[in-house]
Structures are given as C-alpha cells and as structure tokens.
Amino acid sequence: MAITFQPSAYSGLVDHDNGMVSREIFVNSDIYAEEQERIFTRAWLFVGHESQIAKPGDFFVSSMGEESVILCRDRQGEIHVFLNSCMHRGMKVCRYDEGNTPIFTCPYHGWSFATDGALVGVPFYKDAYHEELDKSQWGLIRVPRMTNYKGGIWATWDENAPDFLEYIGGFRTYLDILFDGWDGAEGGTEVIGGIEKWLVPSNWKFPAENFIGDRYHNISHRSVDLVGIGPSGQGRRDTRERDGARALDISFPERGHGTIVFLRPADAQPVPSYQNDPVIADYFYQSEIARKERQGQLWRIMGGPGTIFPNMSYLPRQPRSIAVWHPRGPDQTEVWRWFLVDKSAPPEVKEFLRQYYIRYSGPSGLTEQDDMENWNYAHAASRGAMARRHHYNYQMGMGYAVTDFEDGGLSIPGTVLDVTKARAGEQNQRGFYSRWADFMAARDWDELAGWRNNGNGSAC
Amino acid sequence: MADIVNLFEVEPGQTVRLHGDATAEVVSNPRDGVWLFVRYLTSPDDPDQVGTEDMVFAQDVLELVTD
C-alpha cells in the first residue's frame, strides 16, 4: 500500500529561487492524487474545537483531506479522532454532522463501535462467527496522533510526525493570538454554534495561499470597503488601531506556515475600537489594556490572516475564525468555517461579533464572496493546455526578507518581510509552495523535519 | 408471526424475548434502532448468561414481553 516515492517526479514545479510555480500543481489530477498521500496523510490537520464536544458521548463529524473522520469524546472524557468507515465493509458509521451517542452503529450489517472506537456489537457473533472473531483487532481506525492545543484539536495519520508544537515551531506566537482570549487569557475562546460548509470550484491551494498573506488582493474587496461593514461602521475592519504600525509578512518556509501581522510602535497605547456600540467598544478597549499588561512587548503584535500548512487558515482578530480547505478533487474545495469568541465575553459582545462574522465571511459574507470569484476563475483559466505551460509569478519582494527582525527591543519570530512601505509581498506564498515541494519529495518525516539538522530548532 | 419490534419503542426496564428463547431486561437503549443493552433473566441454551449484561441485535429481539 505504501506509495513509491520518486522524489524527482515533481521537481521544477516550484521554482523557489525564481519565484515561480507551475500551474500543473493546481490543475493536474495525478498531482492532486499524490497530494492526498504525501501531504494529507502526513501533515497535522485541524479537525475541530473542544467546545464542540464538551460532554462525554459528544461527537462532531469532520474531515481530514478527503476522508470523513469522527471527532468524539468517550465516556471517560477522552478525545479521539476515528476514520468514519466501518471495519467490516467500509460503510460510514456516522452520517450525522454532530450530536451525542453511546455507540456508532453501521447501518449496513450492524457492526457497532463504542465512543472509544472499540468494536462492541457484532451481529450473529455466536452463531456465524462462532465467537472466534477477535473484536479487539477490528475497532474503528484511530488517528494515531492527536493534540488539543488551547482548545483546537489537531490530528495526523503519521505516527512519525513531530509533536504538534514542533510542527508549528515559532509560529506558535501567532497561532496563540487566535486561540487565546482577547485579553490574552490562555485558550480563552469557544466556537459559536453553526459551522459553515460550502463548495468552491477551485483547487484547495488557492484559498490557502490567499490567507497566508496576500495583501496584494485588496482591490478584490473594493466593493465592501466602499459599502462598509466593519466593527466601527466603515471599511471591512477596524483599522485605526493599526495607525503607526509596521506591516510585516511572516513566513516559516521550513514549515510552510505564514501570516500577516501589524506591529504597533514601542510606545503605543490601546486605542478605542469597535465603536459602533459603547458596551462593545469598552470590552475591546479593556481587553487590550489587560492584554498589554499580561504580554508586555508581545502585545504590540496584532495578528492578521494566516495559514498553517497545509490547509488550515485563520483570522485571529477581525473576524475571528478558522477556515479549513478540504480537498474535493483538483477542481473543488469544500470550505468549513468555525467562528470563535471569547468564552468570558458578555452576551452583547458575542452577539455583536456573531452579526459581524455573518456579514463578513462565507458564501453570504460581503467580503469573502469576492475572494471566491477570484479563486473560481483563476483556477478555471489555468486548466488549458496552453495555460499550463506558463508559471504563476510569485516574485514580489524577493530578496528583502530578514531572519533577525527586531523593533524597539522586540524580536519577531520567523522570516520577516517588512512591507510597511511596499504594502505587499509574496514571501509567505513562496514559503508555502517550497514546503509543498518538500512534502511532495520527502520520503518520511526524517527528511521533512529539516530544521532539526540546521540548528533552526523548534524554538525558531 | 409476531410483528418485528421497532427498537425505538423499547424502554429501559421492559422485558424482551430473544432468539434462543432467552428473556432479558432492557438496561438502556442507545436509540440507534439496531441494538439494545440488556441483562439476561433466563437463558435455556446457556444458563451462565443469566444476570450478565450484553448488547443484543435487533434481529435477535423477537418480541416485547408485555405484562
């Protein structure tokens, strides 16, 4: 069953040094099939949030790559992720989206599995199997590696993958902004009920690279900026807090992750924001003060859109959410979007954010609608025989990034491209695709964990 | 022939007659329409089963024993 690795098969498709990427990697169905093996069975993938499975027996059916998985909490309270496929003949054992159950029963022949994955019910066990079937060998396939990081549940099929914290490395600083409370309280977030799920006719990498730090596509959102849906009534976000801030693109090319951040000046103070309503404005203002007290210099970093390689993207602040780009063939992506709020926020704040999230994001969101138009037709126009001969251009800002960015006594983790003046750059995308090429070429995690050899360790 | 039992209509505490002419008390109903958790009351084929708990399959549940 093991895939036969031919490391050179896809070399040249990503030309990192010249900032070019072949269109084949987006539209070619053979490459797509290889991605399922080489990337989605080996990388850490986001499957859900612990607040979705708060009680024993709670489950949420998620997806890892193309495959359906069950995220559930067993009767002892332990969290598991299982392949959603009966061990007898492969039928989906759970076709509900979420709920609470003592067992998962396959409707085909009736095999039944406990919430810890154990095979507990086999019809005609005595008469037809003569009690000789070893049930302990036929439990649901468990995803071997799983972690709960600040409420986010991540899993990987590769037993040899590094721990999640090593996988994200120094990117942790930025991921924390998503999962911690607005005031910096550790893991202080929860999911609002209702996960958006919809189909976009585009390869999964288009949205992943868009979120990793594409500031250049601002023109896509001209219409929503003209109309104004932001938390202070204008634009699409609250931008006053960015006054005087440096614009930094942060990449971890050896890991594939990247994000946009805004870095406040060393002497910055919290400024009022979310000013549509005094209660909301006060909450965010007080939270910023508390965060500054808690985090000191780190408070200066304001998170923007980011992507954890391969297919988990997020917006840590406005509007605070997670998107997973599930591959559904080379030409289609099923997007799932979770929305986060501070657990401890007053009801008015949660309600304000809920309305903001709905009008911003997803297929009904005034902002995201225009993104999907681009991904749709960029993909469609890249499928032809002639189009495929021409690489995409990722040359913006090449040669201007540094690995030791420091400002006012604060060291910024990652490879930093300061785009304060430039306004845009493409180093994050280059990092994403060079990591993609690593995954497509590497035999195993010994090769993929290159940072272990160059002294660029997990603390990077 | 008796009508087959819809397991959604079976409540804990009720008695069911099973394949092999055993009887059992329903301990809990997972409400999947396919399985019941029971405790054996009688078991002519295997007397050691009496008092033990087990999962029983819908096709092995012959009837709901009404008082």
Place this chain on the structure above:
Amino acid sequence: MVVANDPLAMLLLKQDVETFLYHEANLLDDRRYEEWLALLTDDVRYWVPMRRNVKFGELEREFTREGQDINWFDEGKDTLTRRVNQILTGVHWAEEPLSRISHLVTNVEIVDATPSASNAEGVALRCRFIIYRNRVATETDILVGRREDTLRREDGGWRIAQRQVFLDQNVLLAKNLTFFF
C-alpha cells in the same frame, strides 16, 4: 392553514398576496434592487439558517438558531441595504457581471391573517421557491426550499416584515449567496 370562515375573503386575500409575491420576485429578477428594498419594513428580519444532519428524534437541532448561532443570513434592513449597495458599486466581482436569476414562487398558503381575512393588516404565509441562477458562461445554481413570510400593510401596500428561508441543502452547493431569497 387558517380556518376560512369567510372563504371568499380568503380567496381574494390569497390572490392579493400572490400578486405581491410575484411582483417582488420580478423586481429582484429585473435587478430593481432599490425598489425591492422599499418593499421591506424598516424593522424587517431576514433569516436563513444552516441545516444539519441529525439523528432520528433530534430534529429540533436540525436548523441553526436565529439570534444565537451562525446562520447563512440573520439580519435586518441595514445589512440588506449594504448588500444592495455593494452590487451597485460595479466592483462587486462576485456579481460583476451580474447573475441571471429567476425566482419561481409556488405552493403559496395563507397561514394567518390579522385581524381578519377580509380586513387583513398582517399576513403570515408559507411558500416554496426555486431560484435558478446562471452566471458568466456555464456557472449554474439551483436552490430550492421553503419560505415563511410575514407581510404587513403599510402606506396602502404590502411590506415584508419577516422572511425565513429554509434551504434544502446541508453543504451549500453554491459558491456564494450574492442574491436575495
């Protein structure tokens, strides 16, 4: 369906309401968005929940909840007006070029009329819709579902005070919802 103790009044009211619904659909399909907005009351509630697959006996959890969960839409006139204004910027790329849309409204039932059918100032109705959308060259969506509307008489005509839309989809098969139900 409301008990029709005055069958003739009910018939006339239904005719009146249907005429209004078809007129409304025409405005949308003719892209007369601002005229359409004028048919909404200032306090209109527009709600389109998402829809889950849930276990037998748990249908109360099927729809995401208005005012509590994430929904496809859960808003009032302010946001609806911004949606219209966005289309009218000319740079809303998801609707530029514009979609070709037909709203088919059918199975109209009057659920309630207050104070009475013969003198109705408010109507609760239920109907079904098929929305056919074709865009650019081959992009095609068909959305089907149930709609529950509350109409109120204002300035001598019907206005929409509440619209609830129950789509027959789980994963939304359309890439966006840039149109109105």
